[in-house]
Amino acid sequence: MSILNRQNMLWEGSRMFLPEHREKLQKYYQQSKEFVPPKLDEQALEEINRVILEGLEGEHPLLIYYVKNKKPQQFCGFIVRIHSHERWLKIANGRITRTIHFDTIYRVEKKVPL
């Protein structure tokens, strides 16, 4: 018995797709790959606010989870500046810094240095 493994060729070869349909599917797959942060309620936002302010005042490092280019990101460091009018903060880890907009933050953790 001889069994061929041609991956998906049997089906890709016989498939009939309108270009418009293919385009729409691609867009849909693209969108479903995008990271959607959890929706935060008031309490959660307040909590984030508190942890960030404590981090700034207590000068201890924070781990911030945020969204950039529709992908989840994290950065750990010390808060060096908060601009409440323009709604962003600056966080530094050694020489590396990040400017993070408030609206992209979805979680903050206090990190206790070892």
Add this chain to the structure above:
Amino acid sequence: MQPVIFLVDIQSFYASIEKADDPILQYHPVVVSSDPERPNGIILAACPIAKSYGIQNADLLWEAKQKCPDLVVVRPRMQVYLDTSIELTKILERFSDQVEPYSIDEQFMDITGSIKLFGAPRQIAQQIQTVIQQELHLYARIGIGPNKVLAKMACDHFAKKNKTGIFGLDKEKIAEHLWPLPIEKMFGVGPRMSRHLRQMGIRTIGQLASFPLDRLKKRWGINGNVLWMTANGIDLSPVSTKSFEQQKSIGHMMTLPRRYHTAEEIQVIMLELCEEVCRRARSHHLLGKTGQVTWDGCQRQLTLSHPTNQTILLFRHLWDLFQRHWDGEPIRFLGVQLTQLVSDHHVQLSLFEQDHKQFSLGYVMDDLKKRFGPTAIIRAISLTPAGQALDRAQKIGGHYK
């Protein structure tokens, strides 16, 4: 654990959507026809009531009206059908993350990993039917098998014909159910292949399954092997959406509304097709290395000196190619394709050619079309009688949006 694959197929997809949208049509025989005003229009879909009068897909409209004088004829709305198809994918993805659309109204899904979550395959199939009925008001038939080819044949030959709309076909059952069927019914066997097989004395799927594999391989190579595997219910294809993730080629083709006789007329269509192909290449930020032109059963291709997505460049090359090979007979069908795609981020610099303006011109035109609609800016030549750009902009797949 043995894989469990579903093929979910929607009954009379276009016609059912029309009926779901307009309850008045519920108990009438309904067909969707490419152009209700033209008696020579083709039936794209017929609802079960219309089918009970003997109307079939691809019948001509006047034939259908003869068979059933009370027929309700609806104009197609391709955009709605495409949107519904995507909705369907979303519904199926609630049951498994492995869903592969196979056509506008058929989708494969691998539910092997969902059985612990949602119950036995048959139960999942029933749940899927219910959800599709409730949310889209469509009737789904589901073929179940250990692989895609058995799921497909389970759906086409059994689930579509029984009362529950669900049928499971596994390897133990193929001898009883699949093998007695005539050879034409097998997936992958068209009219021509069935003629060849019949000449070899193979009349049923079962006879093909027990036919010596070497002889099939000798005659048809890999294809012979694949046919034999299909007859024996063997298929190793994964349920995969990979082919949607990477674009291998971009092509557009059209059947012309009448025969085009002169080079001037054909030129217009070719330019319009090149425009559309290049527009799509640009929207994906791709360039093509190979251009291909297809007309009435002929196909020629050439490799471009450097990859491009510029309409006029592609057109010049393909027009040249076409003129060299066209025998002067009037044509009814034309297609343009761009393959061997590469990203447009790395463009070979041509130091002395000043085509940067041309290059960005395409992108500017695309922007205009995106903002103000596909007919916001068209080439003047498209306004000549041969032009189809305005008409095409209202259509998807040759039928009205």
